[in-house]
Every structure is written in structure tokens, then in C-alpha cells.
Amino acid sequence: MPAANAPRKFRIRAPCSSANIGPGFDVLGMSLSLYLTLDVSVYQEDATQAFEMTYSGEGATEVPLLPEQNLITKIALYVLSANGISQLPQPLKIHVHNPIPLGRGLGSSGAAVVAGVLLGDALGNLKNSYDRLLDYCLMIERHPDNVAATLLGGFVASYLRELDPEATKGVPESETFLDDVVSKTYPQPPVGIGHYLRLNWSKEIKAVAIVPNFEVATAKARAVLPTTYSRQDVIYNFQRLAVLTTALGKSPPDADLIYNAVQDRIHQPYRKTLIPGLPEILSSITPAKFDGLLGIFLSGAGPTILALATGNFDAIAGAAQKVFKEHGIESWYKVLEVTDGGSTVEEL
Ligand SMILES: Nc1ncnc2c1ncn2[C@@H]1O[C@H](COP(=O)(O)OP(=O)(O)OP(=O)(O)O)[C@@H](O)[C@H]1O
Numbered sequence: 001m002p003a004a005n006a007p008r009k010f011r012i013r014a015p016c017s018s019a020n021i022g023p024g025f026d027v028l029g030m031s032l033s034l035y036l037t038l039d040v041s042v043y044q045e046d047a048t049q050a051f052e053m054t055y056s057g058e059g060a061t062e063v064p065l066l067p068e069q070n071l072i073t074k075i076a077l078y079v080l081s082a083n084g085i086s087q088l089p090q091p092l093k094i095h096v097h098n099p100i101p102l103g104r105g106l107g108s109s110g111a112a113v114v115a116g117v118l119l120g121d122a123l124g125n126l127k128n129s130y131d132r133l134l135d136y137c138l139m140i141e142r143h144p145d146n147v148a149a150t151l152l153g154g155f156v157a158s159y160l161r162e163l164d165p166e167a168t169k170g171v172p173e174s175e176t177f178l179d180d181v182v183s184k185t186y187p188q189p190p191v192g193i194g195h196y197l198r199l200n201w202s203k204e205i206k207a208v209a210i211v212p213n214f215e216v217a218t219a220k221a222r223a224v225l226p227t228t229y230s231r232q233d234v235i236y237n238f239q240r241l242a243v244l245t246t247a248l249g250k251s252p253p254d255a256d257l258i259y260n261a262v263q264d265r266i267h268q269p270y271r272k273t274l275i276p277g278l279p280e281i282l283s284s285i286t287p288a289k290f291d292g293l294l295g296i297f298l299s300g301a302g303p304t305i306l307a308l309a310t311g312n313f314d315a316i317a318g319a320a321q322k323v324f325k326e327h328g329i330e331s332w333y334k335v336l337e338v339t340d341g342g343s344t345v346e347e348l
């Protein structure tokens with residue numbers, strides 16, 4: 001039995017994610033085995049400081065640690081405010097450990113959003129369902145692919161419900177949503193914004209993430225995309241997307257089917273201007289040259305490259321790293337698993 005004055009301690013874990021998976025722009029996402037972790041202690045009485053946040057890992061030198069500035073605590077404040085609670089409980093200590101590189105296409109912001117929503121829910125003892133938590137996430141990151149995969153886990157297809165203009169009256173755009181969070185009162189998000197389906201994933205398929213050492217902000221990578229597309233290009237992506245959703249759950253995986261199904265004409269061709277070496281990497285690393293390779297594409301908004309493969313991971317990653325190097329870019333890689341589960345809150 002914990003002592004009467006013992007702090008309440010809990011741990012939040014949120015996996016990183018890769019979105020799009022080739023043709024599924026803003027539709028497909030998968031959670032990967034690299035976890036943002038929050039260790040939270042809520043004290044009953046006296047502590048030296050009312051609020052203390054410490055941080056280790058990726059972003060340690062740049063992420064602000066004040067509650068009204070840090071993305072995770074701002075989101076927790078939003079969730080609490082929407083439920084009639086105006087501040088974080090105090091004294092409160094949070095240690096963040098983040099192995100997810102920022103701005104690289106591995107859903108660092110999606111993991112921070114989900115962790116923040118779970119933090120607000122846990123601190124307010126709100127006990128929202130995961131479906132309802134997704135509504136909160138989608139008020140902040142308004143494309144569902146990363147947050148749905150991170151929250152729910154696995155290989156996930158999702159779409160957003162068209163929002164009733166009445167229900168969103170006075171709700172700011174996502175960029176300004178969290179501005180001045182401490183002094184605002186937020187409405188509850190509309191119910192059932194996000195719809196999703198967890199798709200089968202064949203366990204023998206691993207994800208090799210090749211991460212170059214420069215950032216591409218998602219907002220910038222979205223700004224280079226056209227506002228309209230030709231019928232030909234839309235059909236090209238629809239055809240591949242429909243096949244891909246099932247092909248990645250089949251065992252043994254069919255390399256020829258998957259490699260062709262991850263081709264895309266909606267986002268990658270436009271993002272090559274932001275990612276030196278992208279066209280060479282995508283065209284030169286093929287199943288014909290690398291046994292075990294199933295498909296290769298930009299992870300989320302980039303610049304990380306994701307290769308799906310059943311083996312030969314070092315050779316595949318090495319080939320992509322070589323192209324980056326020819327463009328003067330250093331990189332690292334990691335072989336990741338698609339996780340079964342999503343984000344969790346564990347009372348300690
Ligand atoms: N752990 C974190 N704590 C606080 N802020 C974070 C954290 N992780 C990400 N962020 C914020 O999110 C920004 C990165 O988000 P962005 O959407 O540009 O890239 P990404 O999520 O890593 O990539 P993608 O959306 O393509 O998968 C960071 O610059 C930072 O402002």
C-alpha cells in the first residue's frame with residue numbers, strides 16, 4: 001500500500017508513427033517501436049517547486065519547458081479547460097524522454113499531441129474513451145494519419161468527418177488553437193470527428209527508417225503541394241491505395257505487388273525539392289536489386305525515408321545513406337517494428 005501522502009505516479013507512452021505509406025496521403029499511418037515517454041508525479045502536499053519539467057533525448061536543447069509554452073502541457077491544459085478545469089494540478093513533476101527526432105517525418109508532433117491529450121485526461125481523471133481522445137487530438141493536428149496510428153496503434157486507415165460549421169463556430173484554426181492556452185476557455189470538441197479502421201499487418205514486415213540530419217517542418221512540406229490534382233493522378237493513387245491496404249497484411253508478402261502499390265503521385269513528386277536525393281533513392285532501391293525489399297517511400301512529410309522489408313536491412317539502409325552522402329547529407333538508420341498497441345497510461 002502506498003503511504004497516505006505518496007505522490008500519484010503514472011507513465012504515458014506514445015509510439016512514433018509513419019504516415020502516408022506511399023499513396024495514402026493523409027489516410028494511412030502506422031505506429032512504430034520508438035516511444036515518447038512521460039513520467040508524471042502529482043504530489044499531495046509540499047514539494048520544492050509547484051511545477052517542474054525535465055526533458056531528455058531529441059529536442060532537449062530546443063523544447064521549452066514552461067507549462068504555458070511546452071506543446072505537451074499546453075495540450076493538457078486545453079483538455080482540462082474543455083472539461084471545466086482551469087489549471088494543472090500542483091505540485092506536479094514531469095520528466096519527458098523523447099527518442100523521436102523532431103521534424104523528420106516520424107510523427108514527433110503527433111506523439112506529443114497524443115501524449116498531451118492523455119496527460120490532460122489523466123490529470124483531470126476524465127476517463128475519456130480512446131475514440132473521444134481522438135476527437136481532442138484532431139482539434140490540434142487536423143490530419144488524422146499520425147495521431148490515429150500513435151493513439152490506437154498498428155496499421156491504421158482514417159478519415160475526418162466533415163465538420164458542421166455551427167459546431168466549430170469560434171474554434172480557431174489548428175495553428176492558433178493553442179495560443180494563449182492558459183487564459184482561454186475551450187469548448188468540448190465535436191463528437192466523432194475521426195473515423196478509423198485498424199488494418200492487418202504482416203508481422204514479418206519491418207520498417208527501416210533512414211533519417212537524414214536535417215529537418216523539414218510539416219507545414220513547409222504541405223505548402224509545396226498543389227491545391228488541385230488531375231483525375232489521372234488521383235486515380236493512380238486510389239488504385240494503389242486500395243490494393244496496399246490488404247497487401248501489407250498478407251503472408252508471405254508479395255514484393256512485386258507491394259513495391260508497385262506504394263508508388264505515389266500526390267505528395268512525393270512535389271516534396272523532392274525539399275529533400276536532396278529523394279528521386280534517386282526511390283528509383284534506385286528496388287526489390288530486383290535488394291532481396292527482401294518490399295517498398296520504399298517518404299515517411300510522412302519527410303525527410304526520413306522508410307523502407308519496408310523482410311530482411312537485408314543494412315544493405316537497403318546503406319544504399320539510401322550513400323545517396324544522401326553524395327548530396328552532402330549525413331544520416332542514421334534504425335530497424336523498427338510496427339507495434340500492435342498504441343499509446344498507454346500506466347499507473348505506477
Ligand atoms: N516531444 C516534444 N515536445 C515538444 N514539442 C515537440 C515534441 N515533439 C515535437 N514537437 C514539436 O513539433 C515540431 C515538429 O513537428 P512536425 O509536424 O513539423 O514534424 P514531425 O511531426 O516530426 O513529422 P511528420 O508530421 O512529418 O511525421 C517540433 O519542431 C516541435 O515544435
Ligand SMILES: N[C@@H](CCO)C(=O)O
Pocket residue numbers: 019020025026027143145146218221222267300301
Ligand atoms: N499526411 C501528412 C503527414 C505528416 O504529418 C503529410 O504528409 O503532410
